[in-house]
Amino acid sequence: xxxxxxxxxxxxxxxxxxxxxxxxxxxxxxxxxxxxxxxxxxxxxxxxxxxxxxxxxxxxxxxxxxxxxxxxxxxxxxxxxxxxxxxxxxxxxxxxxxxxxxxxxxxxxxxxxxxxxxxxxxxxxxxxxxxxxxxxxxxxxxxxxxxxxxxxxxxxxxxxxxxxxxxxxxxxxxxxxxxxxxxxxxxxxxxxxxxxxxxxxxxxxxxxxxxxxxxxxxxxxxxxxxxxxxxxxxxxxxxxxxxxxxxxxxxxxxxxxxxxxxxxxxxxxxxxxxxxxxxxxxxxxxxxxxxxxxxxxxxxxxxxxxxxxxxxxxxxxxxxxxxxxxxxxxxxxxxxxxxxxxxxxxxxxxxxxxxxxxxxxxx
Amino acid sequence: xxxxxxxxxxxxxxxxxxxxxxxxxxxxxxxxxxxxxxxxxxxxxxxxxxxxxxxxxxxxxxxxxxxxxxxxxxxxxxx
Numbered sequence: 001x002x003x004x005x006x007x008x009x010x011x012x013x014x015x016x017x018x019x020x021x022x023x024x025x026x027x028x029x030x031x032x033x034x035x036x037x038x039x040x041x042x043x044x045x046x047x048x049x050x051x052x053x054x055x056x057x058x059x060x061x062x063x064x065x066x067x068x069x070x071x072x073x074x075x076x077x078x079x080x081x082x083x084x085x086x087x088x089x090x091x092x093x094x095x096x097x098x099x100x101x102x103x104x105x106x107x108x109x110x111x112x113x114x115x116x117x118x119x120x121x122x123x124x125x126x127x128x129x130x131x132x133x134x135x136x137x138x139x140x141x142x143x144x145x146x147x148x149x150x151x152x153x154x155x156x157x158x159x160x161x162x163x164x165x166x167x168x169x170x171x172x173x174x175x176x177x178x179x180x181x182x183x184x185x186x187x188x189x190x191x192x193x194x195x196x197x198x199x200x201x202x203x204x205x206x207x208x209x210x211x212x213x214x215x216x217x218x219x220x221x222x223x224x225x226x227x228x229x230x231x232x233x234x235x236x237x238x239x240x241x242x243x244x245x246x247x248x249x250x251x252x253x254x255x256x257x258x259x260x261x262x263x264x265x266x267x268x269x270x271x272x273x274x275x276x277x278x279x280x281x282x283x284x285x286x287x288x289x290x291x292x293x294x295x296x297x298x299x300x301x302x303x304x305x306x307x308x309x310x311x312x313x314x315x316x317x318x319x320x321x322x323x324x325x326x327x328x329x330x331x332x333x334x335x336x337x338x339x340x341x342x343x344x345x346x347x348x349x350x351x352x353x354x355x356x357x358x359x360x361x362x363x
Numbered sequence: 364x365x366x367x368x369x370x371x372x373x374x375x376x377x378x379x380x381x382x383x384x385x386x387x388x389x390x391x392x393x394x395x396x397x398x399x400x401x402x403x404x405x406x407x408x409x410x411x412x413x414x415x416x417x418x419x420x421x422x423x424x425x426x427x428x429x430x431x432x433x434x435x436x437x438x439x440x441x442x
Contacts, residue, residue, distance in 0.1 A: 115391025167430035208431035230428035238428035
């Protein structure tokens with residue numbers, strides 16, 4: 001959902017962000033640069049350059065492969081066109097890794113209605129991915145992804161905003177990770193189990209619906225609450241809850257706190273340990289498809305650095321956001337623990353710290 | 364696995380509904396001059412798109428659920 005109204009072009013601004021993820025044996029760092037500028041009074045163009053530098057010694061990697069480094073670079077451009085109370089946008093995103101290429105085209109339209117109390121938006125994206133496998137020049141697979149989005153932003157009272165969004169995503173093609181493996185009972189090995197490649201269905205369709213409320217308190221501060229429900233044809237169901245509080249104080253500071261809770265059940269072809277090799281047509285041991293919960297606590301601070309403007313810059317902020325995340329798996333076991341019967345290892349859990357530092361300028 | 368209606372059909376119905384209601388006009392119960400609180404940046408659903416887009420990517424790469432995140436979104440390549 002785009003912020004603000006369909007009848008107003010987004011503000012001109014530039015953001016430079018450095019991000020860092022550290023958790024579960026994985027570190028991912030990189031920059032994200034985003035620039036947006038209006039022209040000819042009816043258009044706004046945006047461009048984003050984003051990098052993930054990955055160093056992975058994750059639980060999957062240390063138990064079935066070797067630690068690796070890789071880099072993902074993503075470029076995107078977008079164009080918004082404003083006509084009366086209508087806003088149209090088109091966009092293109094390209095993401096490149098040494099073993100994965102993804103191109104996505106998107107189109108969207110939004111309009112203010114009911115005396116500008118309501119903004120309705122519709123969107124469609126078409127993505128084409130090419131999946132490779134390092135060390136296997138003959139391996140090449142394709143995936144097609146389509147997104148259908150509906151968003152409604154509604155002014156309820158002079159202090160209360162409601163947002164609703166619904167998104168259907170359909171995938172067709174090669175959907176598993178070409179490196180990840182499942183494990184199965186194998187009494188012929190010392191540890192009692194062996195590994196073989198995952199096999200996923202070649203289609204997936206999902207629906208997600210989310211409701212958001214944002215309320216302006218009697219003093220200058222805001223609270224927000226959000227609930228999202230998710231379901232897909234792999235039998236994964238998930239719920240996400242979030243609450244947050246934003247509090248500006250004098251001297252240009254704004255502080256924010258958030259709590260987010262997520263839970264999902266497993267895909268119907270997921271198992272931590274299959275009874276034997278080739279036990280069923282589709283087999284996965286991806287912890288993102290298992291039953292688990294995660295919680296995130298966020299603390300953020302923002303400081304206005306160009307109050308009153310400077311040359312062509314109208315305002316600027318420096319921002320720091322820290323998320324602390326906890327993941328608790330309910331049927332994904334920690335195979336670093338050995339010397340116990342297969343299937344009796346402790347369940348895996350980990351925590352992660354995610355840091356964002358960014359500066360923003362409006363001009 | 365549940366039976367699902369075609370996404371094309373669903374998208375068409377959503378589009379038709381949106382265009383139908385756009386033809387209606389109502390008297391706004393919150394007047395334009397009463398919207399100063401709502402216009403405050405702290406009331407924005409997506410105050411810093413560069414940050415919300417990154418946060419969405421962090422979750423999408425580690426969770427089974429996807430979509431309806433409300434942020435700027437974008438391609439992923441995070442399989």
